[in-house]
Amino acid sequence: MQCTEIQELIFLDAVGAADEPMRSAVSRHLQDGCIECQLAQTEAKATAAMLPIGLAPATPTPALKASLLERLPAQRTSATPTQANVEAKGHRAADNRPARRPALWPMVITLAMAAAFAIVAILSIDSNASLAKDRQAEMLAVATLKGSLARDSINIHKLSATMTHLVLAQQQKISFLQARLKNAMALEKMVGSPALEMASLQGLAPMRAAWGRVMWNHKLKMWKLCAFNLPALPADKTYEVWMITAKGKKMPAGLFKPDPKTRSIMMTPTLPPHRQIMTEIAVTIEPAGGSLQPTGAVLLAGRINSSL
Protein backbone atom coordinates (compact mmCIF):
# COMPACT_ATOMS: atom_id res chain seq x y z
CA MET A 1 0.00 0.00 0.00
CA GLN A 2 1.25 3.47 -0.86
CA CYS A 3 1.96 6.09 1.84
CA THR A 4 -0.95 8.26 0.64
CA GLU A 5 -3.38 5.37 1.18
CA ILE A 6 -1.84 4.58 4.58
CA GLN A 7 -2.11 8.20 5.66
CA GLU A 8 -5.81 8.17 4.77
CA LEU A 9 -6.17 5.21 7.14
CA ILE A 10 -4.04 6.95 9.78
CA PHE A 11 -6.62 9.76 9.96
CA LEU A 12 -9.41 7.22 10.44
CA ASP A 13 -7.39 5.37 13.06
CA ALA A 14 -6.60 8.57 14.99
CA VAL A 15 -10.30 9.14 15.67
CA GLY A 16 -11.01 5.42 16.13
CA ALA A 17 -12.95 4.99 12.88
CA ALA A 18 -10.59 2.45 11.29
CA ASP A 19 -11.65 -1.20 11.30
CA GLU A 20 -9.31 -4.09 12.12
CA PRO A 21 -7.95 -4.74 8.60
CA MET A 22 -7.19 -1.02 8.26
CA ARG A 23 -5.40 -0.93 11.60
CA SER A 24 -3.39 -3.99 10.62
CA ALA A 25 -2.42 -2.40 7.31
CA VAL A 26 -1.23 0.73 9.13
CA SER A 27 0.63 -1.35 11.69
CA ARG A 28 2.38 -3.43 9.02
CA HIS A 29 3.37 -0.31 7.11
CA LEU A 30 4.78 1.36 10.22
CA GLN A 31 6.69 -1.79 11.16
CA ASP A 32 8.42 -1.49 7.81
CA GLY A 33 9.94 1.73 9.18
CA CYS A 34 8.16 4.43 7.17
CA ILE A 35 9.19 7.58 9.07
CA GLU A 36 6.84 9.87 7.19
CA CYS A 37 3.79 7.79 8.13
CA GLN A 38 4.98 7.40 11.73
CA LEU A 39 5.15 11.16 12.04
CA ALA A 40 1.78 11.53 10.33
CA GLN A 41 0.32 9.11 12.88
CA THR A 42 1.82 10.96 15.86
CA GLU A 43 0.53 14.24 14.51
CA ALA A 44 -2.96 12.89 13.73
CA LYS A 45 -3.28 11.29 17.19
CA ALA A 46 -2.09 14.48 18.90
CA THR A 47 -4.69 16.47 16.97
CA ALA A 48 -7.48 14.00 17.76
CA ALA A 49 -6.52 14.03 21.43
CA MET A 50 -7.18 17.77 21.50
CA LEU A 51 -10.89 17.15 20.93
CA PRO A 52 -11.85 16.45 24.58
CA ILE A 53 -10.01 19.58 25.68
CA GLY A 54 -12.83 21.48 24.00
CA LEU A 55 -15.43 19.79 26.23
CA ALA A 56 -16.77 21.65 29.22
CA PRO A 57 -14.69 20.15 32.07
CA ALA A 58 -16.69 18.11 34.61
CA THR A 59 -16.21 18.34 38.34
CA PRO A 60 -15.56 14.97 39.96
CA THR A 61 -17.33 14.14 43.21
CA PRO A 62 -15.02 15.44 46.01
CA ALA A 63 -14.76 11.97 47.58
CA LEU A 64 -13.56 10.46 44.32
CA LYS A 65 -9.93 11.43 44.78
CA ALA A 66 -9.84 10.06 48.31
CA SER A 67 -11.41 6.88 47.01
CA LEU A 68 -8.73 6.65 44.32
CA LEU A 69 -5.85 7.13 46.73
CA GLU A 70 -7.38 4.61 49.09
CA ARG A 71 -7.77 1.92 46.49
CA LEU A 72 -4.26 2.31 45.06
CA PRO A 73 -2.33 -0.91 45.64
CA ALA A 74 0.81 -0.49 47.64
CA GLN A 75 3.11 -2.18 45.11
CA ARG A 76 4.55 1.16 44.16
CA THR A 77 5.95 3.11 47.05
CA SER A 78 7.20 6.64 46.97
CA ALA A 79 10.94 7.08 47.18
CA THR A 80 10.55 10.59 48.52
CA PRO A 81 10.14 11.00 52.24
CA THR A 82 6.63 11.87 53.38
CA GLN A 83 5.73 15.08 55.10
CA ALA A 84 5.00 13.18 58.31
CA ASN A 85 8.48 11.63 58.31
CA VAL A 86 10.11 14.96 57.69
CA GLU A 87 8.15 16.58 60.47
CA ALA A 88 8.86 13.69 62.84
CA LYS A 89 12.59 13.99 62.17
CA GLY A 90 12.35 17.72 62.70
CA HIS A 91 10.66 17.22 66.04
CA ARG A 92 13.25 14.68 67.18
CA ALA A 93 16.07 17.09 66.28
CA ALA A 94 14.34 19.88 68.12
CA ASP A 95 13.95 17.70 71.23
CA ASN A 96 17.74 17.25 71.46
CA ARG A 97 18.48 20.97 71.42
CA PRO A 98 18.71 22.96 74.65
CA ALA A 99 15.81 25.33 75.21
CA ARG A 100 16.53 28.89 74.24
CA ARG A 101 14.69 32.15 74.48
CA PRO A 102 13.58 33.06 71.01
CA ALA A 103 15.31 36.15 69.54
CA LEU A 104 13.40 38.66 67.43
CA TRP A 105 15.76 39.01 64.48
CA PRO A 106 15.66 35.33 63.43
CA MET A 107 11.87 35.61 63.25
CA VAL A 108 12.16 38.68 61.01
CA ILE A 109 14.61 36.88 58.73
CA THR A 110 12.36 33.81 58.64
CA LEU A 111 9.33 35.90 57.76
CA ALA A 112 11.28 37.72 55.03
CA MET A 113 12.49 34.43 53.61
CA ALA A 114 8.98 33.01 53.73
CA ALA A 115 7.68 36.04 51.86
CA ALA A 116 10.44 35.69 49.27
CA PHE A 117 9.67 31.98 48.83
CA ALA A 118 5.98 32.76 48.45
CA ILE A 119 6.70 35.30 45.71
CA VAL A 120 9.03 32.88 43.94
CA ALA A 121 6.43 30.11 44.27
CA ILE A 122 3.66 32.29 42.82
CA LEU A 123 5.88 33.34 39.91
CA SER A 124 6.96 29.74 39.45
CA ILE A 125 3.34 28.45 39.41
CA ASP A 126 2.50 30.95 36.76
CA SER A 127 5.59 30.28 34.66
CA ASN A 128 5.27 26.48 35.01
CA ALA A 129 1.67 26.50 33.83
CA SER A 130 2.79 28.61 30.93
CA LEU A 131 5.75 26.28 30.29
CA ALA A 132 3.48 23.23 30.27
CA LYS A 133 1.18 24.91 27.77
CA ASP A 134 4.14 25.93 25.64
CA ARG A 135 5.51 22.40 25.77
CA GLN A 136 2.21 20.96 24.54
CA ALA A 137 2.21 23.48 21.69
CA GLU A 138 5.86 22.74 20.94
CA MET A 139 5.17 18.99 20.76
CA LEU A 140 2.50 19.59 18.15
CA ALA A 141 4.70 22.07 16.28
CA VAL A 142 7.68 19.69 16.31
CA ALA A 143 5.52 16.80 15.08
CA THR A 144 4.18 19.05 12.33
CA LEU A 145 7.65 20.21 11.41
CA LYS A 146 8.97 16.65 11.33
CA GLY A 147 6.07 15.64 9.09
CA SER A 148 6.79 18.56 6.82
CA LEU A 149 10.51 17.70 6.66
CA ALA A 150 9.74 14.06 5.89
CA ARG A 151 7.37 15.10 3.11
CA ASP A 152 10.02 17.48 1.72
CA SER A 153 12.59 14.71 1.86
CA ILE A 154 10.31 12.38 -0.08
CA ASN A 155 9.58 15.09 -2.64
CA ILE A 156 13.30 15.69 -3.06
CA HIS A 157 13.86 11.95 -3.60
CA LYS A 158 11.06 11.89 -6.17
CA LEU A 159 12.47 14.96 -7.90
CA SER A 160 15.92 13.41 -7.84
CA ALA A 161 14.57 10.21 -9.43
CA THR A 162 12.80 12.23 -12.13
CA MET A 163 15.95 14.25 -12.82
CA THR A 164 18.04 11.05 -13.02
CA HIS A 165 15.54 9.64 -15.51
CA LEU A 166 15.68 12.82 -17.60
CA VAL A 167 19.47 12.89 -17.52
CA LEU A 168 19.63 9.25 -18.68
CA ALA A 169 17.18 10.00 -21.50
CA GLN A 170 19.28 12.99 -22.53
CA GLN A 171 22.47 10.91 -22.41
CA GLN A 172 20.86 8.31 -24.70
CA LYS A 173 19.80 11.07 -27.08
CA ILE A 174 23.32 12.52 -27.04
CA SER A 175 24.81 9.06 -27.80
CA PHE A 176 22.39 8.63 -30.69
CA LEU A 177 23.19 12.07 -32.09
CA GLN A 178 26.93 11.50 -31.66
CA ALA A 179 26.65 8.24 -33.66
CA ARG A 180 24.71 10.05 -36.40
CA LEU A 181 27.25 12.87 -36.45
CA LYS A 182 30.09 10.36 -36.75
CA ASN A 183 28.36 8.68 -39.71
CA ALA A 184 27.64 12.04 -41.34
CA MET A 185 31.27 13.10 -40.94
CA ALA A 186 32.51 9.79 -42.38
CA LEU A 187 30.08 10.18 -45.31
CA GLU A 188 31.26 13.73 -45.86
CA LYS A 189 34.86 12.51 -45.88
CA MET A 190 33.97 9.72 -48.29
CA VAL A 191 32.05 11.96 -50.69
CA GLY A 192 34.61 14.77 -50.52
CA SER A 193 37.54 12.51 -51.40
CA PRO A 194 38.91 12.38 -55.01
CA ALA A 195 38.92 8.58 -54.69
CA LEU A 196 35.11 8.53 -54.73
CA GLU A 197 33.55 6.35 -57.43
CA MET A 198 29.89 6.09 -58.26
CA ALA A 199 27.53 4.02 -60.41
CA SER A 200 23.82 4.26 -61.22
CA LEU A 201 21.27 1.56 -60.47
CA GLN A 202 18.34 1.16 -62.83
CA GLY A 203 14.94 -0.27 -62.06
CA LEU A 204 13.91 -3.33 -64.02
CA ALA A 205 10.43 -4.76 -64.64
CA PRO A 206 8.20 -4.71 -62.67
CA MET A 207 10.00 -1.91 -60.73
CA ARG A 208 11.01 0.38 -63.55
CA ALA A 209 10.29 3.51 -61.46
CA ALA A 210 12.91 2.50 -58.91
CA TRP A 211 16.45 3.85 -59.23
CA GLY A 212 19.56 4.30 -57.16
CA ARG A 213 23.22 5.12 -56.77
CA VAL A 214 26.09 3.15 -55.38
CA MET A 215 29.18 4.99 -54.11
CA TRP A 216 32.46 3.62 -52.94
CA ASN A 217 35.87 4.82 -51.88
CA HIS A 218 38.76 2.36 -52.06
CA LYS A 219 41.05 4.34 -49.84
CA LEU A 220 38.50 4.63 -47.05
CA LYS A 221 37.01 1.16 -47.76
CA MET A 222 33.53 2.62 -47.59
CA TRP A 223 30.46 1.72 -49.64
CA LYS A 224 27.02 3.30 -49.68
CA LEU A 225 23.94 2.32 -51.59
CA CYS A 226 20.99 4.69 -52.04
CA ALA A 227 17.74 3.58 -53.70
CA PHE A 228 14.46 5.41 -54.34
CA ASN A 229 10.85 4.71 -55.37
CA LEU A 230 10.96 1.30 -53.75
CA PRO A 231 7.56 -0.29 -53.06
CA ALA A 232 6.94 -1.39 -49.44
CA LEU A 233 7.18 -5.14 -48.87
CA PRO A 234 5.06 -7.51 -46.79
CA ALA A 235 6.55 -8.62 -43.45
CA ASP A 236 7.70 -11.97 -44.82
CA LYS A 237 9.78 -10.36 -47.63
CA THR A 238 12.98 -8.27 -47.75
CA TYR A 239 15.18 -6.55 -50.29
CA GLU A 240 18.62 -8.15 -50.65
CA VAL A 241 21.74 -6.63 -52.23
CA TRP A 242 24.10 -8.81 -54.28
CA MET A 243 27.70 -8.18 -55.38
CA ILE A 244 28.45 -10.09 -58.59
CA THR A 245 31.99 -11.04 -59.63
CA ALA A 246 33.41 -11.11 -63.15
CA LYS A 247 32.87 -14.86 -63.13
CA GLY A 248 29.18 -14.39 -62.32
CA LYS A 249 29.40 -15.43 -58.68
CA LYS A 250 26.65 -13.73 -56.64
CA MET A 251 27.61 -12.76 -53.11
CA PRO A 252 25.00 -11.53 -50.55
CA ALA A 253 25.84 -7.96 -49.42
CA GLY A 254 23.04 -7.07 -47.01
CA LEU A 255 19.29 -6.78 -46.46
CA PHE A 256 17.16 -3.67 -46.27
CA LYS A 257 13.61 -2.39 -46.08
CA PRO A 258 12.86 1.10 -47.41
CA ASP A 259 11.40 3.84 -45.28
CA PRO A 260 7.63 3.47 -45.80
CA LYS A 261 7.14 7.26 -46.00
CA THR A 262 9.96 8.21 -48.38
CA ARG A 263 10.14 4.79 -50.05
CA SER A 264 13.92 5.22 -50.04
CA ILE A 265 16.94 3.71 -48.38
CA MET A 266 20.60 4.44 -47.75
CA MET A 267 22.56 1.42 -46.53
CA THR A 268 26.11 0.15 -46.24
CA PRO A 269 26.60 -3.03 -48.26
CA THR A 270 28.56 -5.83 -46.58
CA LEU A 271 31.87 -6.30 -48.31
CA PRO A 272 33.12 -9.78 -49.28
CA PRO A 273 35.72 -11.28 -46.92
CA HIS A 274 38.38 -11.67 -49.65
CA ARG A 275 39.59 -9.16 -52.21
CA GLN A 276 37.83 -9.81 -55.53
CA ILE A 277 36.88 -7.98 -58.72
CA MET A 278 33.23 -6.98 -58.68
CA THR A 279 31.48 -6.09 -61.90
CA GLU A 280 27.85 -5.71 -60.99
CA ILE A 281 25.57 -4.90 -58.07
CA ALA A 282 21.93 -6.02 -58.00
CA VAL A 283 18.86 -6.01 -55.76
CA THR A 284 16.24 -8.78 -55.52
CA ILE A 285 13.25 -9.52 -53.29
CA GLU A 286 13.88 -12.47 -50.97
CA PRO A 287 12.09 -14.18 -48.09
CA ALA A 288 12.54 -12.40 -44.73
CA GLY A 289 15.98 -13.20 -43.35
CA GLY A 290 17.55 -13.27 -46.82
CA SER A 291 18.88 -16.03 -49.06
CA LEU A 292 22.33 -17.42 -49.77
CA GLN A 293 21.66 -17.17 -53.51
CA PRO A 294 19.07 -14.97 -55.22
CA THR A 295 15.68 -16.64 -55.64
CA GLY A 296 13.77 -13.62 -56.98
CA ALA A 297 14.14 -11.64 -60.19
CA VAL A 298 16.68 -8.78 -60.32
CA LEU A 299 14.73 -5.54 -59.83
CA LEU A 300 17.52 -2.99 -59.55
CA ALA A 301 20.96 -3.36 -61.11
CA GLY A 302 24.08 -1.37 -62.00
CA ARG A 303 27.52 -1.96 -63.40
CA ILE A 304 30.55 -1.41 -61.27
CA ASN A 305 34.12 -2.28 -61.82
CA SER A 306 35.90 -2.35 -58.62
CA SER A 307 38.44 -4.37 -56.79
CA LEU A 308 37.21 -5.06 -53.24
Place this chain on the structure above:
Amino acid sequence: MTPPPSDQRDDYELMSLLAQGDRDALSALYDKYSGVLLALCQRILHDLTEAEQLLLDVFTELWLKAERYDRDRGAPLTYLITLCRSRAIDRCRSRRNKHGKWILGGNPAENVLSTLQAPSDPPADAMVAGEQGQAVRRALNALNNVQRQVLELAYYGGLSHSEIAENTQLPLGTVKSHIRLALIRLRQELRTMQ
Protein backbone atom coordinates in the same frame (compact mmCIF):
# COMPACT_ATOMS: atom_id res chain seq x y z
CA MET B 1 9.80 18.37 52.88
CA THR B 2 6.42 19.25 51.42
CA PRO B 3 5.99 18.11 47.83
CA PRO B 4 5.64 21.02 45.47
CA PRO B 5 2.14 21.88 44.26
CA SER B 6 1.07 19.84 41.24
CA ASP B 7 1.22 22.66 38.76
CA GLN B 8 4.83 23.48 39.67
CA ARG B 9 6.04 20.34 37.89
CA ASP B 10 5.49 19.65 34.23
CA ASP B 11 3.59 16.59 33.02
CA TYR B 12 6.71 14.75 31.85
CA GLU B 13 8.28 15.11 35.28
CA LEU B 14 5.07 13.93 36.93
CA MET B 15 4.92 10.86 34.68
CA SER B 16 8.55 10.11 35.47
CA LEU B 17 7.88 10.38 39.22
CA LEU B 18 4.74 8.31 38.84
CA ALA B 19 6.77 5.53 37.21
CA GLN B 20 8.98 5.58 40.32
CA GLY B 21 5.94 5.07 42.53
CA ASP B 22 5.32 8.62 43.65
CA ARG B 23 1.73 8.94 44.88
CA ASP B 24 1.97 12.71 44.94
CA ALA B 25 2.67 12.70 41.22
CA LEU B 26 -0.51 10.70 40.64
CA SER B 27 -2.41 13.07 42.89
CA ALA B 28 -1.05 16.04 40.94
CA LEU B 29 -2.02 14.52 37.60
CA TYR B 30 -5.48 13.80 38.98
CA ASP B 31 -5.85 17.40 40.11
CA LYS B 32 -4.76 18.67 36.72
CA TYR B 33 -6.72 16.45 34.42
CA SER B 34 -9.58 14.75 36.22
CA GLY B 35 -11.94 17.50 35.01
CA VAL B 36 -11.26 17.06 31.33
CA LEU B 37 -10.96 13.27 31.57
CA LEU B 38 -14.23 12.96 33.47
CA ALA B 39 -15.90 15.15 30.84
CA LEU B 40 -14.57 12.81 28.17
CA CYS B 41 -15.80 9.69 29.99
CA GLN B 42 -19.17 11.28 30.63
CA ARG B 43 -19.44 12.39 27.01
CA ILE B 44 -18.92 8.83 25.81
CA LEU B 45 -20.87 6.98 28.53
CA HIS B 46 -23.51 9.62 29.33
CA ASP B 47 -23.62 8.40 32.90
CA LEU B 48 -21.80 10.31 35.65
CA THR B 49 -21.55 7.36 38.05
CA GLU B 50 -20.15 5.09 35.40
CA ALA B 51 -17.84 7.86 34.17
CA GLU B 52 -16.43 8.38 37.66
CA GLN B 53 -15.94 4.64 38.09
CA LEU B 54 -14.07 4.59 34.79
CA LEU B 55 -11.94 7.54 35.86
CA LEU B 56 -10.92 5.63 39.00
CA ASP B 57 -10.06 2.60 36.86
CA VAL B 58 -7.99 4.68 34.48
CA PHE B 59 -5.97 6.34 37.23
CA THR B 60 -5.50 2.98 38.94
CA GLU B 61 -4.24 1.54 35.66
CA LEU B 62 -1.96 4.55 35.27
CA TRP B 63 -0.59 3.88 38.74
CA LEU B 64 0.01 0.19 38.08
CA LYS B 65 1.36 0.53 34.54
CA ALA B 66 2.97 3.96 34.44
CA GLU B 67 6.03 2.54 32.68
CA ARG B 68 3.90 1.90 29.61
CA TYR B 69 3.92 5.60 28.82
CA ASP B 70 6.41 6.42 26.04
CA ARG B 71 7.20 10.12 25.82
CA ASP B 72 8.34 9.76 22.21
CA ARG B 73 4.79 8.88 21.19
CA GLY B 74 3.12 11.98 22.57
CA ALA B 75 2.53 14.26 25.51
CA PRO B 76 1.26 12.82 28.83
CA LEU B 77 -2.12 14.47 28.33
CA THR B 78 -2.45 12.86 24.90
CA TYR B 79 -1.67 9.51 26.51
CA LEU B 80 -4.20 10.04 29.30
CA ILE B 81 -6.91 11.11 26.87
CA THR B 82 -6.22 8.17 24.56
CA LEU B 83 -6.29 5.75 27.51
CA CYS B 84 -9.55 7.19 28.84
CA ARG B 85 -11.27 7.22 25.47
CA SER B 86 -10.15 3.69 24.73
CA ARG B 87 -11.48 2.34 28.05
CA ALA B 88 -14.75 4.25 27.69
CA ILE B 89 -15.31 2.93 24.17
CA ASP B 90 -14.53 -0.59 25.45
CA ARG B 91 -17.32 -0.17 28.00
CA CYS B 92 -19.70 0.92 25.26
CA ARG B 93 -18.72 -2.13 23.23
CA SER B 94 -19.32 -4.41 26.19
CA ARG B 95 -22.80 -2.86 26.46
CA ARG B 96 -23.28 -3.72 22.81
CA ASN B 97 -22.25 -7.31 23.39
CA LYS B 98 -24.50 -7.54 26.41
CA HIS B 99 -27.55 -6.08 24.72
CA GLY B 100 -26.82 -7.44 21.26
CA LYS B 101 -26.77 -4.01 19.71
CA TRP B 102 -24.68 -0.87 19.75
CA ILE B 103 -25.76 1.36 22.60
CA LEU B 104 -24.21 4.75 22.50
CA GLY B 105 -24.09 6.96 25.51
CA GLY B 106 -26.49 9.29 23.72
CA ASN B 107 -27.89 10.18 20.38
CA PRO B 108 -25.12 9.51 17.85
CA ALA B 109 -26.25 12.34 15.65
CA GLU B 110 -26.12 14.82 18.50
CA ASN B 111 -24.10 17.83 17.55
CA VAL B 112 -20.74 17.96 19.23
CA LEU B 113 -21.22 21.65 19.88
CA SER B 114 -24.02 20.87 22.31
CA THR B 115 -21.42 19.60 24.77
CA LEU B 116 -18.76 22.10 23.89
CA GLN B 117 -19.74 24.86 26.23
CA ALA B 118 -17.74 27.13 28.41
CA PRO B 119 -17.54 25.66 31.91
CA SER B 120 -19.80 27.27 34.44
CA ASP B 121 -17.47 26.35 37.27
CA PRO B 122 -13.85 26.74 36.14
CA PRO B 123 -11.60 23.91 37.34
CA ALA B 124 -8.46 24.42 39.31
CA ASP B 125 -6.17 23.95 36.39
CA ALA B 126 -6.99 26.83 34.14
CA MET B 127 -4.56 25.73 31.45
CA VAL B 128 -6.76 22.95 30.08
CA ALA B 129 -10.14 24.50 30.63
CA GLY B 130 -9.10 27.96 29.65
CA GLU B 131 -7.27 29.12 26.57
CA GLN B 132 -6.68 25.71 25.04
CA GLY B 133 -10.28 24.69 25.53
CA GLN B 134 -11.44 27.88 23.87
CA ALA B 135 -8.95 27.35 21.04
CA VAL B 136 -10.29 23.84 20.42
CA ARG B 137 -13.89 25.09 20.50
CA ARG B 138 -13.04 27.84 18.02
CA ALA B 139 -11.26 25.31 15.81
CA LEU B 140 -14.28 22.99 15.91
CA ASN B 141 -16.55 25.90 15.08
CA ALA B 142 -14.50 26.40 11.93
CA LEU B 143 -15.54 22.94 10.69
CA ASN B 144 -18.76 22.43 8.79
CA ASN B 145 -21.66 20.52 10.37
CA VAL B 146 -20.99 17.27 8.54
CA GLN B 147 -17.31 17.29 9.44
CA ARG B 148 -18.15 17.88 13.10
CA GLN B 149 -20.77 15.16 13.03
CA VAL B 150 -18.48 12.48 11.59
CA LEU B 151 -15.76 13.42 14.10
CA GLU B 152 -18.32 13.18 16.89
CA LEU B 153 -19.58 9.80 15.79
CA ALA B 154 -16.07 8.40 15.43
CA TYR B 155 -14.37 9.89 18.45
CA TYR B 156 -17.15 9.95 21.04
CA GLY B 157 -19.49 7.41 19.51
CA GLY B 158 -16.78 4.84 18.82
CA LEU B 159 -18.29 4.07 15.42
CA SER B 160 -16.20 2.73 12.57
CA HIS B 161 -16.26 4.56 9.25
CA SER B 162 -18.69 2.00 7.82
CA GLU B 163 -21.03 2.40 10.81
CA ILE B 164 -20.85 6.18 10.40
CA ALA B 165 -21.75 5.80 6.73
CA GLU B 166 -24.73 3.66 7.75
CA ASN B 167 -25.85 6.17 10.42
CA THR B 168 -25.48 9.26 8.27
CA GLN B 169 -26.41 7.72 4.91
CA LEU B 170 -23.21 9.18 3.50
CA PRO B 171 -21.08 7.20 1.03
CA LEU B 172 -18.12 5.43 2.62
CA GLY B 173 -15.56 7.48 0.67
CA THR B 174 -17.28 10.70 1.72
CA VAL B 175 -17.07 9.71 5.39
CA LYS B 176 -13.35 8.98 5.01
CA SER B 177 -12.65 12.28 3.30
CA HIS B 178 -14.74 14.23 5.85
CA ILE B 179 -12.72 12.74 8.70
CA ARG B 180 -9.44 13.45 6.96
CA LEU B 181 -10.41 17.01 6.05
CA ALA B 182 -11.82 17.68 9.52
CA LEU B 183 -8.60 16.60 11.23
CA ILE B 184 -6.45 18.55 8.78
CA ARG B 185 -8.61 21.64 9.29
CA LEU B 186 -8.55 21.19 13.04
CA ARG B 187 -4.78 20.90 13.01
CA GLN B 188 -4.45 24.01 10.87
CA GLU B 189 -6.80 26.00 13.08
CA LEU B 190 -5.02 24.92 16.27
CA ARG B 191 -1.67 25.74 14.73
CA THR B 192 -2.90 29.20 13.77
CA MET B 193 -4.19 29.78 17.27
CA GLN B 194 -0.87 28.79 18.82
